[in-house]
Every structure is written in C-alpha cells, then in structure tokens.
Amino acid sequence: MSAKRPRSKLQNGAPSERHGVQDGDLQPHKKRKTVEDESTDLDSEEEEMFFEQSQLLTANSTAPKESEPADYGTIELIRLENFMCHPCLEMKFGPFMNFVVGQNGSGKSAVLTALTLCLGAKAAVTNRGGNIKSFIKEGEHVAVVEVHLRNRGDGFKKDIYGETIIVQRTFNRDGVNSYKIKAKSGKIVSSTKKELSDIIDYMSLQVDNPMTVLSQDLARQFLSNSTDEDKYKFFMKGVQLDDLYALYQTMKSQQAVIDTVLEGKAEDIRELKEDKEAAEKKFKLVKQTEDLRNSVQELLLKHAWAQVSESKTHLDATREQLHDSQKVKEGLDAELEKAGAVIESWDQRVSQARAAVESSSSSTNPLKDEQKELEDRMNTNNSKLMRNQTDGRGVHGHMVKAREKLEKAQRDVSTEKKRLAEADNGKHAGLVEEKERLEAEKSRLRLKVDNLEDSIKTEQAANSENKTKLEECRNKVRETENNLRNARGHLEQLTTNRSANLSVYGRNIPKLLEEIDRTQWKAGKPIGPVGLFVKLKDRKWSTIIERQLTRVLTGFIALSLEDKDRLMSLTRAHSCGQNNVFYTSRIPFQLKEPPSEYLTVLRALEIDNDDIRRTLVMMNQVEQTILVEDHTEGRRIMERSPDNVRFCYSINKNTNGNGFNIKMGQGSGGVDPIVGWTGRPRMATSIEEQTRLAEADIATKKIELAEARNKYAELENANSTYKNNLARLMGEKQKASTDLQRVEDQIEDLDQKLEQDNSNRELNRLEEVVTAQEEFYEQYAKQQEDNLAERQRLTEVQTGLEIEMEALNAKINEFDSHSDRLQAAHNSAIQQREQAVLTNASILEKLEQQNAEILKFTASVKEEEENLKALRIDAQRVGPMPELEGNDTTTNIEARLNQLDAEIKKKDARIGASTEKIARDYGDKTEKYNAAREEVVDLEKVHQALQQAFEERMERWSYFRKYISVQSRYQFRFLMSEREFDGKLAFDHKRGVLQLRVQPSQQATDTQRNAKTLSGGEKSFSQICLLLALWEAMGSPFRCLDEFDVFMDAVNRGVSMGLIIKAARNSVGKQFILITPQDVSTKGIDETADVRIVRMPDPERNQTRLQARR
Template structure:
C-alpha cells in the first residue's frame, strides 16, 4: 500500500514543488557523499546515514503533504481574536479583531502598529524590558493619562482551558497606572471576572503553549530589523535554538548532570564510613566469641524459663475457664431480664393507648366548654353595656335631683313672698281672697302627699324587680341541681333494678361479646393452659362501701383475662379482636414473687378483697400495687396518713362524703401531696360480692338520693313561690301607681281653676306676679318630676336587664363549672394514666439499665476471654519456642519461679560484670553494629544504583535531545529550500551545532556554477527574502499557536515584497491551525492581496500630523 502511494507521488512531474524537493534531496545526499562541507553533527551521536534517512523520510512526507494538502482549520485554542488598547502608548482607545489564519496590520508610519505587538506581549505576562520599548511598565501609559489597560481575547474552543468556566473565549486584561499599581484579570466570554491571580494567567499560557518570551514567537520591530538585516550566523543559530526551545531543555539536562556530581561526592564519603563501621563490627564480633564461661548457669536459667513459661500458660487456662463460667451465669440472668423487659414494654404500649384515649376525652371535654365560655363572654359584654347605660341613667337622675332642688328653693322663696303679700291683701280686701288661697294651699298639700306616695311606690317597684331577678337566678340554679339529682337517682334505681332482677350476673357487664369470647377460649388449644377471666368473677369484696371506688380504679383488670405464656397471650389478643371485644389481656409469669405490705393496721386493697387464685393476685399486684395502696374512709385522716409516709405505702384512696360513691386518690409525698378526684363506678358491679349486700347498699343509695331530691325540690318550690309573690306585688304597685297618677291629675286641674280665679282678682297686684312665678316654677318642677319618673323607669329597666344577665351568666357559670369538673375528672384520669405509664417507663429504664450493665459485664468478660484466647496461642507459641511443655510441680507457683529466676539472673549479672558487659549487651552491640554495617552497605549500593540510573536517564535524554535537534534541523532545511525555490533560488541551511553557527547559502537556479553565495553577498531584497524564508522555516518547528512579525518587508523592493507576501500567505495556509500577524507600513491591497476567508487586513487609523514639535518623555 505504501509503495503504491510513493510510486503515485513520483509519477507526478507536473508538480514543481515535489520536483524541487526530490531534486534537493538528491543534491543534498550527493553533497554529503562528497563531503564538501564541514560535518554539522560532529557533537552528536549517530551517523550521516541516520540524517540522510531522516532527510529522505521528511522529504517524502513533505512531498505527500504538498500533493495532498489539508484544508486549513483554525486551532481550537490559543489564537488571538481581539486586542483592545486604552491609553496605551500613542492610542487612546483602539480595538483590533484578528482572523484565525493570516492577518496583515497596515498603516502609515507613526500610526502605532508596533504598539499592538507590545501590548500583546505585556498583556500575556512579559516584562517591560522584553519589548525593548520601555524600561518599566509606566513608560507605556499615554502622555497626559494616569492609567492604561490592555485586553487580549484568546480563542478557547474544543478542549480549551477550563471550557466550562471561561466558555469559547478567554479574556486577559492587564491594567497599570503611574503609581506603580499593576494588576491582571482573566475573564470569561461573558465578561465575568474569573481570577485576578497571575498564576491563573501562567496556567493559561502553559496550557495553550503561548511562548510570549520566545523571541521568534513575537518579533518586535527591533528584533525583526536585527534578524532580517543585521543578524550574524551565530545570532541565527541562537534564534533557532531559542525558537524551538532546545536551549531551555539543554539547561534542564545540565542541571541533572550537576546532581550526578553531588551523588559522586556522597559516595566517596560513604566508602570512608563503611570502612569505619566494618572495623567496629569486627571488634564486637571478637567480644561476642569470648562469652563461653557462663554456659552452665545460662542452661539453668533456660530450664527455669521453660517451666515459668508453661506455668504462666496454665494460669491463663484456669482463668479462662473461670471467666467462661461467669459469662454463662450472666447470660442466663440476661435472658430473664430480657423477658421481663418485653413484658414491661407491652404494658407501656397499653398505657400509651390509654393515655391517648384519656387525652382525646380531655380534649373533647375542653372543646365542649368553648361554646359555653363564648356565650358567657357575650353575656358579660352585654352586662358591661347595661352597666354603662345604668351609670348614665344614674348620672341623669343626680342632675335632675339637683335641678329639682334649685327649683324647689325658688318655689319656697316665692311662696314666702306670696304669704307676705296675702297678709297685706287680707287686711285690705277682707276674707274672700284669703279663702281662695287657703283652698289652694290645701290642694297643693294633698298633691304633695300623693306625690310622696307615688315616689314610695316607685321605690317598692324597684325593690321587688330586683328581688324577682335574684330569686329567678337562684331558681335556675336549683333546677340544674334538681336535674343532676334526678339523673343520679335514675342511675341508682337502674343499678338497684339490675341487682334485684339478677341482671348483675350477666357477663355483658364485663364488655360486649364476653360470652362469645369465653366459648372461643374453651374451643381453642393453648400452649400452657387455658386463660382465666374475666378477673372480676374470681375476686370478692369484703367492704361494700369501697365498691364504686375499687370498681373504677381496678376496671381494666376486672374486665380482663390472664394468660400463662407469651404465646397464649398473643393468641388470646387475636381472639379478642376477632370477636369484636375490648378486653385487656395480662401475662402471669410462673416466677414466684415476694410481697412488701405495710403494717397490719392499714387496710390495703388486697386485704379488702378475697382472692383465691394466685395468678389473679399476681396480676393485680403487678398492675395496680394493691398490696401497697391503703384505704382510709376519712379524707383528712387519709391525707395526714400519707404525709407521714408510712413504710411500704405508695398510694391511698379516701371517700367523698359530699358526693356518695366518689372519692379521692392521694399519692405518696410530704406536705399536701398529690390529690386527684375519683368519679366512682355507677354501673353494675363486676366484683363477685354478696348480692343481698349489694342490694342493701344500692337501696340505701336510692333512699339517700330520693331525700336529696326532695330537699332540692323543696328549695326550688320556695324560690318559685317567692318569685310569684314578688310578681303579684309588682302588679298591685303598678295598679296603685295608675290610680295615684289619676288623682294627682284631678288636683292639678282644680288648682289650675283656683289660680285662674285668683288671677282675675289680682291682675295688677304683686301677689299675682308671685303666684305666676310659683306656677312657672311648679310647672318646671313637675316637668323634672316627670323626667325623674322616666329616669326611674329606665333605671328600673336597666337594673332588671342587668339582673337578668347576671342570672344567665350565673347559670352559664354553673354549667361551665360542672363541665370543667367533668374535664378535671377526665384530666385526673389522664394524669393517672400518664403516671402509670411513667412508672412502667421507669421500670423499663431500670431493666434496660440492668440489661446494659449485664451486657457491659458480659462484654468485659468476653473481651477478657477473647484477650486471653487470643493471647494464649501466642503464650503457648512463646513457651514452645522456649521448649516443649513440661509437667509442673503443683506446689511451685509462677511467682516462686520468677523469684528463683531473679536469683539466677543476679548471679549471671555478677559474672557478666567481670567481663565488663552482659551477654545481652554484647550480643546487642554485635547485632547493632552488624546491622549498621549492612545498612550502610545497602545505602551505598542504592546510591550507586541511583547514580547509574541518573547516568542512563541523562544519556537517553541527551540522545533524544540530539535526535530532536537533528529532526528539527532537517525539517528547517527542507522548508527553507522549498520556500527559496518560490523565486527560483536554490537555498540551503548549513547547521554547525558544534560552533553554534547557522549559515544561509543561496544561488539562483539559472546559474550553472556549483558555488553558492552566502547571505552577505546577496542584494538587500534577496537578503530580506532569504531571511523571511528562514523565519518561515524555523516557524514550522515552533509549537506556539500564533506568530507575530513587525515590518518584515522594510528592506525589500516591490518585487521581493510581493513574492514574500505571497510566500508567507502560502506558508500560513500550509501551517494547519497556526495564526500569523504581520505588520507592514505598505498597503498590501496594492500588492494583489485582498481579504479572503483566511486573510484579514487590519488597517490602522492615520496618525495625527498637526504636531509642532516632537514630544520627548523624560526618563
């Protein structure tokens, strides 16, 4: 396949480039054969045949790439997309965009073209001195400005640098000012600042291979002028070595060579140390061979050590057996505790359920109080409103009283004046006028008397209305009490009826479907034995007065069943659920238990009951502590007893003398202790007691409740009769009030007639004026009297409304108190359930603590056992290393053996002292010195191996370095020849690596002579063209993604400039993925170069020409 391809390439003579390359390869080989030139590879390994093979291989590759050119593609990253300058050198604000391939920057002299490359170099981290344009960074700031900024946009596609952070473009920005502040920023494509660290910039430059400090990557104007016009052969060779970075690689290898010299010096010192260590080892070995005199004593020590080793093994084996026995006992105890803990855990779950039920009942009862409380608040608000209205009415009443008193005073004064005038007139006119006045006074007196009666009647009406209101409120409360008594009596009668009719023996009193459950129990098979229950059938009560209290407190067990194994308990619970029952199931452990009862003088629940079944007794004891809960009828005495904290007493029940059948629960404690009410059981009894006794107690309860009901009815009747009497009185007072008002009206009419007569007789007299004034004042007084009456009526109405509201509030309070009492009862039940649960939790905690301690004890012993078991094989192995197991004398212990061993060791130490050191010390000294000698020898060998490895690495790297230099040299020669052939020149590069010389030899192909001219004999244009070809050839060996050249055509004539530009563009198109930025003052468009897809022309704005003098900045 390869030979066919080569043949196809060779058979294409029409391609001038391939022909020139093949001809150049043949001529180069011929020159090599004739040895007409000095050997350029004198200092490197290999032969001329190696270079010829490389030359031929690269020639073929170059021919292939020329015949089959690849389409140029932009590099994924590293090329320059945009440069932006701000206040930099001569530019205030300049932005230049570049293409990914060939870019020409054109402009007149002075337009600031070179500033672009200077800005690129500085922005990518170079120092100011590298540019040859300024001594420090501040010198690049435009005259008259304080700060400058340079920004470069780098392409970042494909596998670019941190693509997920920067995006398709990396923006590098450098800002500096005249104060010396200098900073870098790296930004993403969106302009977001990613970093302000120069290290980030260094990472970007390393990743993208941006060789800004390489003089061949960015040839500034001075470097380009020097390279193209004045560079010597040595300078060209230096440019070549720096451009392809062979100088840096050579410096690193030389540093590696220096490290080898250090290792050689270390090896010399190591040899001296090893000789000294060898002498020390020989001396120690000589002393060790002298230890022969203590062998018998050491033999005795070894025998004793053997016995001691096996004695210690025997002691450990005995200890191991002891620990195993202890663990077995602890594990048995742990199983018993675990079983008890499981039982308590089930009790806790049962109490959790009861706590939730009690909490729900309390919540329901509390919620039922809310409407009553809201109604009470509403009535209280109305009461406050009525109180405010009453206060305003009373204020109006006081104001009217004051006005009436003032008018009354004026009336009295006018009457005194009128009396005086009457006496005067009586003397003057005889007795007629006096008679009329006397009749008038009598009528006024009678009217006053009737008004007083009317006022007294109003007061009586107000008093009776208040009495009716308060008595009505009391009657409502009496009705509520009467209804409660009726309910209690109804319940008591139902209980008595059940007892007398025999219904109390019905199993339904223990819960629904009890009969069905008993049949299911009889049909089932049980692991231990058939459960018993309901428990109430197996318990008898000795003291009937405690029936309701104990029925309430022992309710859960009395209706429950007792199982005799945990499996039977679970089975019975399933039967309970299947039959729709709610009975509790208890487990009776077969383990015996001991009771701790108080003194005989105390009546406990257990002493008040007859319990023949031991399992029932155990269940009641473990569930309710009946052996330590005492019964005291009197509540005061019960509290006093509990305050004394009698021994083995945990709780106490007492009777409530105020409410029959109820009681109190008193918890253990000093002082007042904890007291909770007990609402007694009111249903049929579940404890098997004497039926006649139950009937007697029930009948007494009915009789007592009937008496209480009669008393309550009498109280209600008295209050109701009082209300009716008060209402009758109000009716009588109201009738009499209307009669008095009619009488007063007749008297007022008659007075009006008399006043008219008196006015006719006394029209012009002073008496008439006085009587008129009296009449006016009396009319005003009557008006206020009427107002006072209205105010009194309003006052009475508000008082009655206020009393009615108070009565309703009192009734609601009574209902609320009754509901709250019920809530407190439920709260007491809730608290009791919580206490029972807390007791169970406390017991469980104690059990878990005991289990934890048991586990710790077992764990400690197991750890000790494991430690012994793990250590025992080691001890046996160590003992076996001393010697085989021996039979020990039972009387001699390990401690005694240790004592004898100490004595023998003491004798051995005395003998060792005679020779200056112990056997162990001498042996240790010999072993240590031998080890040091061996380690030193090993270190020396390791160092020698390292030295050899470094030598090999250095030789391999230098061989690769020479090979790399040879490849690059051959490639550069081929490229140079190809480029020079563009103008029919036969160009050659001659490398003298030994002397560091790079020569250019050029000859036009038309000349027949074999001699070639060097660069100094060429014309200016030919020389510049040759240097351009050299630069392009060297650029092909560079790894940087872009190349920059400033004023490359400054020494060329028009012909060479045009050819050079075409040559550069062609070379750029053949350099896949490389970017070129060329600066020229010439207008390239006049040279036939136009913008295409891969050629971009960037034109600089014309410089300012209105300067009157040259600006020179002081340095």
C-alpha cells in the same frame, strides 16, 4: 512542550558552546561517536531526509490546499486602552495572513508589545520598557490590554470558555497589575496567572520565544546585523532545542550528585563492616554462659505459663460471680416486665376511664342542646299565649261596645216609635248631609287610632328587644372591665418579683423551694416545679399541652424513693399537696418514637433534663402523641395507624384554645374534645415574652372594652329614641281618640235630631241599625269563643312542655351523677397507675444496682480475659506450655530466677558486659551494615537508570536537531529558488554557527557568497527565507514579525510579500501577523479569504506648520 522556558535576547544569550553538544556531553561515562564523527553515515542519512523533504515540499507547493484555520490558539482580536500611544484601539485579525500597515508613529509595534505582555511575558522581553508602568499612556493612570484567542474544536475547557477565550491584563502606575480570563460571554472564569499559563501551555503559544513574536528591534537586528552565531542561537532558541538541552543537563548534574554521595557511602560501609566484625568476635566469647542462660529460659517459660494458670483460676471465680449476678438480674427483669405489663394495663384503664369521662361529657351535650331547644319552644309558646290573652281582651272590649251599641239602637227604635206620633216640621235634608260628613270623619279618625295602636305595639316590641340587648351589653362592659383589671394585675405580677411568677404553681411554692434548697438529699436535689424546665417551641399548642400535662407541670421529681417520701412531707407541711411528687430512675431507656415527619409533644418541647423527659414519657406518653393542626388530617393519619403513635392532638378552629384528642386502638379509638387550659401558662418562658404577651392581652382587652362601651352608648341612644317615639305616639293616639269621641257625640246629636224630623222611614232605618249591631255582636262573640279555645290549646301545650322539661332535667342530672362516678373511677385508675409506676421505679432502682454490679463483674471478666489472653500470647512467644509441678508457682519460680540472675551477673562482670548487651550490639551493627549496603545498591540502580535515560534522550535530541536542520536547509533552499537564487544553510553544531550561502541567478557560474557580500535587498530577502524556513519548525499557532521589509527595495519587498503569503498558505492552520509601514495594496496585494489588511489610523502629531524664511 509545556514546561516554562527561560527568556533571553539574542544579543544577551549564553556563549555559543552552550548550544552545541560536545562529545563528553553525549558520552558521560563511555566514548561514543558523535553525529559529526560519522560523516559517511550522516551524509547518507541527511541525503535521505533531504530527499524526503524535497518531495514533501514539492507536493505541498503544487497541490492545491484548502485554507482551514487552526481550532485554537490564533489571535482573533486585540484591544488596547491607554496603552503606549493608543487611548483606545481595537484590531481584528483573520485566521491566516494579516498585514498591519500604517505610517511611522501610528503605534503598529505597540500591538505586538501588547500581545506579548497580555499573554504573560515580562516587560523586559519586549525591549520597549524596563517595567510595566512605562507602557501606560502619558497622562493616564491605568492601562488595559485584551486578547481574544480562538478556542474551537478540542479547545481548552471549551465547555467553560466557549469558542473564544478573552485574556485581559490591567496595570496601573502604582505597579499593580492583574489578569482576568473570561469566557466568550464575558463571564470571568479565573484571575490567576496559573490559569493563563495552563492556556499557553495547552495551545503552545510560546510568547517568550523570539521567533514567535519578532519585535521591531529583534527583526531589525536579525535582518541586518545578526552574525552566524546569533543565527544559530536564534535557531536553537526558536525550535526550543536549547531549553530541552538545559533540562537534560539538569539530569546530568543529578548524576554527579549521586556520584559524590556514593563515594562518601563507600567509606562509611568500610567502617560499619569493621564494627560489625569486632562485635561478632566479642559475641562469640560469651557462648560459654549458654547453659546457665538456657536454665533461665526454661524457668522464664515456666513462669510465663504459671501466670497463665493462676490467671485462669481467678477468671473462673469471677465468671461464677458474674453468672450469679445475671441470674438475679433475670429475676428482676421478669419482675420489671410484669410491672411494665401492669403499667400498660393501667394505662389502658386510664385511657378507657378518660375516654368514658370525655364520652359522658360529650353525651350530655346533645341533652343540653335539647334542653336549650325545649326552652326556646316554651318561650315561643308562652309568647303566643300572652298574645292570645291580649287579643282576647281586645275582642272582649269590642264585644262590650257592640252590645252597648245594640242596646242603644234598640232604645232609639223605641223612641222613634214614640215620636212618630208627633208631626215633622222638616229640616231633615240638612241633618242627613251633616251626618254623612261626620261619618266620614269618624272613619278617618278610627283608621288613624288603629294605625297608631299598631305603631305603638311595634315600638314597644323594639324597645323591649333593645332593653334586653342593653342589659347584655352592660354585663359585657362589666365583664371586659374585670378582665382588663385582671390582665393589668397579671402584668404587675410579672414585673414585681420571682415569687409572683412562681405563684402559678401554688401559693406557697417560693417557701417550699427555699426549704428544698436547705434540705440535704440522698440522690440529689429534686427538680421542680417541672414547668419551669419545660419550654414550648410553638405557642399555638399552649392551651392543649398545658391541659394534657397539667399534673406533671406543677409537680416535682425526686431522684430516689427516700427523697420522694421526704419531699412529699415538705409539700404537705407547706400546704402544697396539689403539687404531685414523681420518682424516676436514671437507668438508660430507649424512646419508641414515630418517624421524624411527625411532630410529637416531646419534639414540640425544649427539655434539657433527662429526668424530666423520662417522667413525661412515663406519665403522659409524650413521645407517642403527635400534633396535627388540622383535625381532618389528624384523623386521616390515625386511620393509617403509623408506628409508635398512640394519640393525636388537633386544634378546634371553631373555638378559642380548645382541641381534639384523636385515639386509635381497639375499644378506645375515637375523637374526644379537649377543653383548653385557661389559666396562666406554667411552662417556662422568658419574662420578656410573658410581659410582651401580657401587654398585648391588655391592648386587646382595651379595644374590646372600647367597642363594648361604644355599643352600650349606641343602645342607650336607641332606648331614648324609643321612649320619645312612644310618648309622641301615645299623645297622638290620645288626641285622635278625643277627636273620635267628639265626632261620635256629634253624630249622636244629629241622630237625635233626625229622629225627631224623620217619619216611618227613620224607624225602618233604626231597625236596620239594630239588625246590623246584632250581627256585629254575634261576630265578636264568635271571635271570643275561638280565642278561648286557642288559649286552652296553648295552655295544654305549655303544660306538656313543662312536663317534658322536668323529665329532661332529671335525665341530665342522672348523666351528671354518672359522669361524677366515671370521674371518680378515672381518678382511682390514675392513682393505681401511679402506684404501679412507683413499684416499677423501685424495681428499676434495684435493677440499676444489679446492672452496676454486672457491669463491674463484666468489666472484671473482660479485663481478666484480656489479661489471660495477653499472658497466653506472651507465654506462647516464650515457648510451648511445659509440664508444671505442684510447687511451680510464680513466687517460687521468681525466687529461682533471682538466684540464676545473680550467678549470670557475676559471670558478666568478668566478661565486662552482659550477654544481652553484646548480642544487642552485634545485632545493631549487623543491621546498620546491611542497611548501608542496601542503600548503596539502590543509589547505584538510580545512577544507572539516570545514565541510561540521559543517553537515550541525548541521542533523540541529536536526531531532532539533525532532522530540524535538514528540514530548515531544504525549506530555505526551496524558498530561495522562488527568486531563482541558489541558497544553502550550513550548520556547524560543534561551534554553534549557522551560515547563509547564497548564489544569485545572474552569477550562476560564481561560487556561493556569504550573506555579508549580498546587496541590502538580497540580504533582506535571504533573511526572510531563513525566517520562514525556521518558522516551519515551530509549533506555535501564530507568528508575528515587525517591519520585515525595512531594508528592502520595491522589487524585493514585492517578491518577499508574495513569498510570505505563499508560505503562509502552505502552512495550514498557522496565523501570520506582519507589520509594515508600506501600503501593501500598492504591491499588488489585496484582501482575500485568507489575507486581511489591517490599517492603523494616522498618528496625531499635534504640530503646527513651520513658517518658511523669505
């Protein structure tokens, strides 16, 4: 049984009559025989039960049993911290028999006390303390008790707790205590008392049952001082028949309550019946006015149907008006459809024109690339021509020198021929040696001059390239400085006033806004500039969306055509003509958006105004333009042609701020570049955000300026280095040239001397020199001829390139003119589309008015239909439709009804009350009387059902008591026979007495004795047999007994222990925890598979030895 049961001690229980079933309890309303009255039948029935129990116990005692622990409910472990005398104690128990042994004072009883408290019992149940704080160890503040319950098989929430449920209770001296119910893993599952109660009920632990945990005091009282009445109370409490009887008595008390209610209701019904009969008599007296009232009913019927007829006539007129309005709307719908088709047509033309402009712009790019390539070819060819001219001048110089040397050699030959006529006095060898040395020096100096010339050319080329880079870097520094000044100016504008922030929309926008505020508008104040009310969620799309929405962002939105004309006049008056004015109708429209997986321009914007949203949809199709960051992915999406997608914008990662427009559709599909917006942002954002971006921009530009200046300084240093190197190389070349000229002069002098000293051999040599110089001269002449031919070729190539450049420039100019014409056509298409949008808006405004009129007529028709329906229903409730004459109008009928009402009131005044009031009073009293009768009948049924249930339950309760009594009698007799005692249990259920009658074996001839006449050991043995017999009737999975052998001698203690162990082995699945101060091992009891001996540590006495007197 899972209901919560009252806890009580044996000595504090209710009177013994409470446990006995009296005859009146079993038969509340009719006399029935009790169990005791039917002595013959009961004796035979008890004998039959006794025989069955005898056979069952004999079979259980003889048949070998395999010990199988209970699936759940047994104690696996108890752990104490700072509890009573234990600072820390942990005890593990087996699933069957457990002996807890230890010296007196070792804290054995504290284990059962902790078990009782941890499983939810109150402190008073343990008889060890008045409150929970008294169980905390002296000197400590907190105590913890933990019990591990076996939870296998069909255990409690096994999927959550596992095979062990850990119940932990913590309490402190402040009176605060808490529960933690954990799984086997240690995870806390719950901390509520309800969860613990559910566990106890599921496992039938019965911790408040005195037979489940028999504490030391209760065990001592039960074994030594318990009376027959105490034993009977203990029996009834232990097998829970006492609690079940209390529940049945609650049912009986409810019957008494119902009896009292029924008595009161009987008097009420008599009064209600008298009132009903009096009203019925009075109601019969007013029957005399029925004819007059029937006439009223006929008129009321005509009046009801006359209202229906008049309502139907009015409804037909309203429906005709609605029909006319719907015809007008159909015409406007047709016009609106045509206007929409025109807008769609112009949308396609605008798209085609924009595509043509963008295509033309993209077509010029290859030409410009070709122009750049052609310029590079011209520059390359011109450089070759310049080098050719420089090489030509060098060849010409060498040829002049070769001619001069040739002429000199020819003169030397002539001179030598003249000198040969004179004699040779000889210093020829010395002169030749000196000349050879000078020739070697000349070769070295010539090589040095040539190397210096090459180095000078290289240095000059490097210096020229560095000067170009220096000029580019100088321009970069100036440009960066200018950008930095502009960024600082922008930051200053952001921090000045609102007018400066509005200047991005136009110079005179602040004044225009002031004028708008002062002007009276028909449909409401215009909205604008639009950019102030549009916020971009992700700034990476800023430049692309700003470019595509540029016309709308700086514009205004008027709410009527009249307001639009007035606003356009104001924009022209304030020189704000560049700010477009749009008109939008407030007719509800449905967006045709792509699936939510695509980010559209509309979804990328934060817009709180429906008029702005409608304008952006009409002008830029923002709801059907998706944003895809990756260009390749965007093309792949557009190739799939998703629903409600017309354009796709993607980011050009190779340029800063530019992007692509990926289109779909016949004739206009393709990819066009988008040049990102480079001006100041016009979409709304916070001043703090703009300021932060401006400051970040300034910091970036400062870094760029510093880098540019550093680069410029590096190039300046390189320029100085090139100048110094050139000056040094030029000086070295000049010196080497001077030394070369000097050596050549010395060689000429030696040649003159040799000419004087040599004979014909010298003449031959000079002639060979002439021949060599002639060869040199011819070689240089050939080089000059080749140089002139190459120059002619390069000149012709340059001329051809210039002609090609002129043709390409003409073609580019032609494309530019074509692009201008396409741009003009694009602008014209946009204007035509705007005019079509205005026409559409005008139709929408008319349609809006017509829709309002239709809604009004529709509402009127619906209201009149509902009114007609209600009138018809009311009329049908009055009666079927009568034949109405021509004068049967509601006005005429109401006049006749007023006349009849006056006559009826006169008659009612004579009666004393109106017919309706008398009829209503009669109906109310009749209804109250019938309701009261039905209520009494229902209560009588409930009373009868409770009585029947009570009798059935008490009959089963008596049977349970009888069966458990018979089982306990034979169990006691069987256990007593273990020592060859003849024992009986005598139950007197009327007086609530349980007597033990025992006949020791050596007194077999004597009559059975009362337990008080037995010796201490025999009495304790008998009480143990009684306890084991009662335990067999319990459903709890464990039994605990403290100091069961306290009054036994050694012989009885050994026999009792053996008896308990045997009984425990016969009780399959039950756990026993017995506490004894004796060492059970000396009694021949050792640990086995089903017997565990748990020894307590010796107590700490903290005493010193007393000094004996001499």
